[in-house]
Amino acid sequence: MNFSAKQVVFISFMLFSMFFGAGNLIFPPFLGQSAGDHLWAALAGFIVSAVGLPILGVIAVAKAGSLNELNLRVHPIFALIFPFLIYIAIGPGLAIPRAGSLAFEMGAAPFLPENLVESSGSLLIYTIVFFGLAAWLSMYPSKLISLFGKLLTPILLALIAIIFVRSLFDPIGSFESPIGNYRENPMFQGILEGYLTMDALAALAFGIVIANTLTAQGVIDSKKKSRYMMYAGLGAGLLLAVIYLILGYLGAGSSSLGQAENGAIILSNIMTYLFGQSGTLLLGIVFTLACFCVSIGLITSCSQFFSTAIPKVAYKVWVVILAVLSTAIANLGLTQILQISVPILGMIYPIAIVLIFLGLFDDMIKRNSYIYITVIGFVALYSILDTINKSLLNNVWSEGLEILPFYIEGIGWLTPAVLGLIVGYLLGKVKGASSVTRTNP
Structure with a gap:
């Protein structure tokens, strides 16, 4: 079966919505x-990492056939x-409950x-409804193309x-001098800012949804x-880039409204300036919709993964489990979960990036198992040590780790990857190519 251009656009829209959450707005x-x-120079760099890495992640999974096939090139245990x-960290361990909490803060709290x-009951009722609707719509993943x-x-x-159009007719202000490292x-x-979005992890996770959706649509x-x-990844990436350009442009002109500590405050100031009090409502709708789509x-991608990994528990049961877990975490321990999950995300993100690049250049390295094992192993060792240093040892090892190029900038894993x-x-040369080359899946 061949897809029309219109169907490819819809799949790109679907993938874009799955990527574009509150963090991407802020x-x-x-x-x-x-x-x-x-x-414009800063946005160019941001798009390279915040858009480029997720697109490459989708392409790497597509080339391998599945995330599992890509992971197997390293080792069955890996x-x-x-x-x-990945699925626990970006699913019930962080991203899903955070989405419900942020939707409440930006989409409901301003109007209560x-x-x-301040009442815990308000958040509880909101998240029950929010995740209940999300779970209901996740029950039928084959219909996500129409929904998204x-x-x-x-x-x-x-x-x-x-x-954006409103800002053109009523300009917010002129661009000011850059601050910090932007000078x-x-x-x-x-x-570096785009790297911190960590959307490449989502790209690996969402591949299963796109693949299953295509199968349901008759693409065997x-x-x-x-x-x-790949088309969906490129289409979603183009949409992300356009939205980032718009949001960056709005932010650059907002200095006249006052310096802010985060992007949410900046957006609130912009919306109030452009639309008055109704701007708060419009921004709340945008935040709620973005969080809801993500x-x-x-929920869909995690449920499909867990139902495949643990087939005794059906997909729809996993949907309910994840929705209930996310509701509980959003109400009872989000701060504590963030303290645990963020370091885990920081630990696995470099591993995900090097895995993506190994997958993209698999033909060049001829699926040399030693390269997969040593690159992933060295980067994993670095990531574990760095996570222990920052989370448990209060940066005691930082002086030693800082000898690595770009460590301070947050990408010290580059040197272990090259090594x-x-x-x-x-090792591949010594052991012989015949002993390390795998057949195509």
């Missing part, structure tokens, strides 16, 4: 205000453990009396377009499926 305006008249860490906002592609994504894009190295700082051939997954995408590549290549 980062670009803050970058824009900080970068000032260095905006293929068992690593995806569990102060006593209700034809309804939710067009609404979200239309709302952002309204905000000297705006593009590099933008790359693996090559066609991979091609359409929640559905994450692993060299060691793996040499």
